[in-house]
Amino acid sequence: MTTRGFTSDNASGAHPAVLAALAAAAEGHAPSYGADAVTAALDSRAREVFGPDAAIMPVFNGTGANVVALGALLQKWDAVLTSEHAHVATDESTAPQLVAGAAVRTLPAASGKVGVADVAAVLAADDGSVHHARPAALSLTQSTELGTVYRPEELSALVAAAHGHGASVHVDGARLANAAARLGASLAALTTAQGVDVLSFGATKNGALFGDAIVVLDPALVEPVARLRKASTQLASKMRFVSAQLLALLTDDLWRTTARHANDAADHLAALLRSELGIEPVHPVEANAVFLPVPPAAVGTITAQLPVLAWDRPAGVLRAVCSFDTTEEDVRALVGGLARILG
Numbered sequence: 001m002t003t004r005g006f007t008s009d010n011a012s013g014a015h016p017a018v019l020a021a022l023a024a025a026a027e028g029h030a031p032s033y034g035a036d037a038v039t040a041a042l043d044s045r046a047r048e049v050f051g052p053d054a055a056i057m058p059v060f061n062g063t064g065a066n067v068v069a070l071g072a073l074l075q076k077w078d079a080v081l082t083s084e085h086a087h088v089a090t091d092e093s094t095a096p097q098l099v100a101g102a103a104v105r106t107l108p109a110a111s112g113k114v115g116v117a118d119v120a121a122v123l124a125a126d127d128g129s130v131h132h133a134r135p136a137a138l139s140l141t142q143s144t145e146l147g148t149v150y151r152p153e154e155l156s157a158l159v160a161a162a163h164g165h166g167a168s169v170h171v172d173g174a175r176l177a178n179a180a181a182r183l184g185a186s187l188a189a190l191t192t193a194q195g196v197d198v199l200s201f202g203a204t205k206n207g208a209l210f211g212d213a214i215v216v217l218d219p220a221l222v223e224p225v226a227r228l229r230k231a232s233t234q235l236a237s238k239m240r241f242v243s244a245q246l247l248a249l250l251t252d253d254l255w256r257t258t259a260r261h262a263n264d265a266a267d268h269l270a271a272l273l274r275s276e277l278g279i280e281p282v283h284p285v286e287a288n289a290v291f292l293p294v295p296p297a298a299v300g301t302i303t304a305q306l307p308v309l310a311w312d313r314p315a316g317v318l319r320a321v322c323s324f325d326t327t328e329e330d331v332r333a334l335v336g337g338l339a340r341i342l343g
Contacts, residue, residue, distance in 0.1 A: 005307025012323035015207035021248035039243040058242035064234040065200035071100035072224035073168040079133035083109035085145040103133035112144030123165035138162040141172040143179040147289035155194040174202035177259035178287040211242035258324035262288035265322035
């Protein structure tokens with residue numbers, strides 16, 4: 001029996017179309033390091049999706065995408081500004097410092113989203129002193145770690161604030177597909193159209209087996225990113241297997257179908273929590289994650305018996321993330337298990 005859980009969308013399997021693309025890519029031999037026909041097709045499709053100047057570079061994982069992208073934006077004396085909840089600040093060990101050579105400065109983000117005023121204030125306050133890391137890039141997570149979504153107008157204002165002070169903008173789009181599906185927007189509308197310089201595009205959380213990508217939107221960054229990808233051990237020799245998965249997701253907007261399903265499942269979970277248990281999610285449910293409050297004393301029992309993540313044990317906050325293959329039965333089983341434990 002297949003068990004599906006809610007600890008993360010990383011726990012999900014792979015979409016059948018992705019597996020079929022991998023099987024097709026395994027036929028015969030192909031040139032290595034991206035000189036293959038599948039990667040060429042992905043390059044072409046990425047330009048259709050993100051714009052004619054876009055360059056896509058597959059990597060092994062999201063951390064690799066983030067640190068290579070940031071490394072191309074920053075000098076060794078620079079800092080990246082990001083949300084206090086951002087993966088580059090909380091969940092990527094010392095990779096930003098060790099690999100990208102960057103200091104990380106966090107900004108308050110009560111809803112997961114940083115504010116324009118806070119970004120502008122930090123950038124304007126930089127006095128050029130050699131004693132301090134220079135804030136030279138802004139990294140935004142879309143959708144955020146708290147399951148909220150930046151609207152296009154919010155992105156436009158943040159990019160303008162960063163660019164206005166000479167800072168570049170990176171988007172950690174591990175769940176960009178979920179944000180775009182929620183807003184009914186194209187991937188380009190949330191990145192290229194807003195002036196974003198470089199994007200980490202997530203595939204693993206949205207139906208891929210492994211692998212993500214860097215999408216370079218500023219042509220001046222293509223060579224630095226390409227060289228850093230190799231130097232940072234993120235250049236796959238049999239790249240066609242990563243490219244095939246990304247191409248499958250970008251073909252006929254499969255990425256939107258999978259992301260919309262995950263979002264709808266999260267909406268359904270939130271609705272059942274309200275109607276059957278009287279539980280109101282801690283944060284707005286705008287993508288595929290639901291954060292639910294429970295008595296702190298019950299967290300250990302719940303996480304031992306149900307496939308959810310203890311997000312904040314002292315506060316009694318659990319996280320349930322829905323995936324492209326989450327079913328009605330999965331959602332009802334989780335709500336029923338919570339009802340049983342919470343009484």
